[in-house]
Amino acid sequence: MGVWSATAVVTGEAISLGIFLTPAGMARSLGSPALLAAVWCGMALMTLAGALCFTELAVRNPHDGGEYLYLRRGFGRHAAFLYGWMAAVVMYPGVSAALCVGLVPYIQALVPISPVVTRFVPALLILAFGALNYFGTSFSRSVMNLLNWIKIPLLLALVGWALVSPHASLAHLASTPRPAGADPLGGAIAGAAISAFFCFGGWWEAGKIAGQVRNPARTLPIAFTTGVLIVTALYLLLSLAFVTVVPMGQITSDTAFVAKFGEALFGPAGARVLSACVIICVLGGLMVLNMAVPRVTHALARAEADTGPLAVFARLHPRFGTPANAVFLQTGMALLVLFVGAFDRILAFIIFSAVVFLALSAGTLFRTATPVRRWWYPAAPILFVAASAALALMLLMLQPGPALGGAAIVLAGLLARALLLRTNKNSSTVATALETET
Numbered sequence: 001m002g003v004w005s006a007t008a009v010v011t012g013e014a015i016s017l018g019i020f021l022t023p024a025g026m027a028r029s030l031g032s033p034a035l036l037a038a039v040w041c042g043m044a045l046m047t048l049a050g051a052l053c054f055t056e057l058a059v060r061n062p063h064d065g066g067e068y069l070y071l072r073r074g075f076g077r078h079a080a081f082l083y084g085w086m087a088a089v090v091m092y093p094g095v096s097a098a099l100c101v102g103l104v105p106y107i108q109a110l111v112p113i114s115p116v117v118t119r120f121v122p123a124l125l126i127l128a129f130g131a132l133n134y135f136g137t138s139f140s141r142s143v144m145n146l147l148n149w150i151k152i153p154l155l156l157a158l159v160g161w162a163l164v165s166p167h168a169s170l171a172h173l174a175s176t177p178r179p180a181g182a183d184p185l186g187g188a189i190a191g192a193a194i195s196a197f198f199c200f201g202g203w204w205e206a207g208k209i210a211g212q213v214r215n216p217a218r219t220l221p222i223a224f225t226t227g228v229l230i231v232t233a234l235y236l237l238l239s240l241a242f243v244t245v246v247p248m249g250q251i252t253s254d255t256a257f258v259a260k261f262g263e264a265l266f267g268p269a270g271a272r273v274l275s276a277c278v279i280i281c282v283l284g285g286l287m288v289l290n291m292a293v294p295r296v297t298h299a300l301a302r303a304e305a306d307t308g309p310l311a312v313f314a315r316l317h318p319r320f321g322t323p324a325n326a327v328f329l330q331t332g333m334a335l336l337v338l339f340v341g342a343f344d345r346i347l348a349f350i351i352f353s354a355v356v357f358l359a360l361s362a363g364t365l366f367r368t369a370t371p372v373r374r375w376w377y378p379a380a381p382i383l384f385v386a387a388s389a390a391l392a393l394m395l396l397m398l399q400p401g402p403a404l405g406g407a408a409i410v411l412a413g414l415l416a417r418a419l420l421l422r423t424n425k426n427s428s429t430v431a432t433a434l435e436t437e438t
Contacts, residue, residue, distance in 0.1 A: 008149055010051075039196055047232070054361070057365065059216055075364065086350065088293060089416075158277060165265055304421060351395065352392060352396070
């Protein structure tokens with residue numbers, strides 16, 4: 001992958017379904033355009049600091065695996081395995097299933113589908129993405145590039161049309177007192193910050209496929225910083241466009257907001273136009289997710305075992321060169337999560353642990369054998385770790401049950417590791433080889 005593809009990975013996962021739903025909930029809770037812009041800018045600053053950290057980590061570890069590699073070298077095998085366990089078996093299958101289910105109403109808005117067929121659409125999408133990533137990186141990369149680069153001019157056109165629309169009014173952006181029934185300010189800001197983080201989520205995925213990148217020392221810094229700046233600009237512009245067309249006082253729910261926005265811009269065809277935009281954005285995000293996650297599983301298996309149950313995921317396909325067995329695991333777990341209907345609960349349970357692992361990954365920069373010599377160090381990792389800690393505390397205060405339950409699910413990975421490795425006798429050779437790579 002060159003700069004074009006690597007940047008598409010950064011933007012692809014971040015720009016997905018959330019951008020069409022999250023701003024409505026944030027605006028309704030905050031009740032002020034200025035507060036809405038402030039939360040987006042604050043999250044953009046945190047994200048840019050994180051992107052600088054993850055750029056350095058990816059350049060120092062130009063192999064597939066991302067956070068798994070960073071945590072292994074910074075905090076040891078157990079911390080890294082817990083991340084890999086969460087990513088491969090719990091979190092990302094849940095995200096994949098949730099996005100596929102979330103796509104169904106938008107597909108139905110474009111194509112009439114019988115209720116019987118509708119039930120199978122999410123599973124078919126999961127299988128299709130699994131097949132794309134099984135049969136080779138080259139074709140899947142081309143599909144990913146197309147989906148993720150077409151969404152940027154599409155969304156910019158949507159913003160432009162909204163701002164010149166007769167329904168748009170800059171008066172809607174004027175600062176007004178928060179309505180009497182608005183949520184308490186502290187809780188509203190905390191909830192909006194969590195929503196914004198979830199909306200930005202995924203920019204770090206490029207590190208997971210660093211082994212597929214040409215000239216990573218040059219390509220990855222450009223991809224991370226350019227990608228994050230593109231995402232930030234699009235989110236601010238889209239939020240601006242949304243509020244100029246639909247005043248904050250008229251926002252009652254996420255879905256009602258999307259319907260009003262589409263109808264105002266495109267009349268009766270609004271639902272179909274916005275549905276097409278959502279489908280393109282979500283498909284691009286799913287493509288990135290299904291490319292990146294199996295490479296975490298492959299890196300974990302390669303480091304942990306050369307025999308035993310885990311070793312099967314360390315193998316590459318002899319013809320296609322893909323982590324085929326890891327792709328099977330990702331696809332199978334997503335189908336399992338889908339069929340038991342647990343995807344919505346998994347997302348609520350895992351976001352706290354995901355924030356913690358991101359902070360720990362950035363914190364490994366303080367534990368490197370070779371000192372970091374960048375203009376932004378140590379300010380960027382300090383800012384990112386502090387902001388992540390604040391987000392984690394917000395999650396603990398607002399959702400203590402899911403946060404602690406998710407932590408328990410992650411810690412269960414220690415038992416899984418012991419069971420999976422009990423028959424392995426020769427893992428140290430592979431692990432040592434991986435740890436000494438630079």
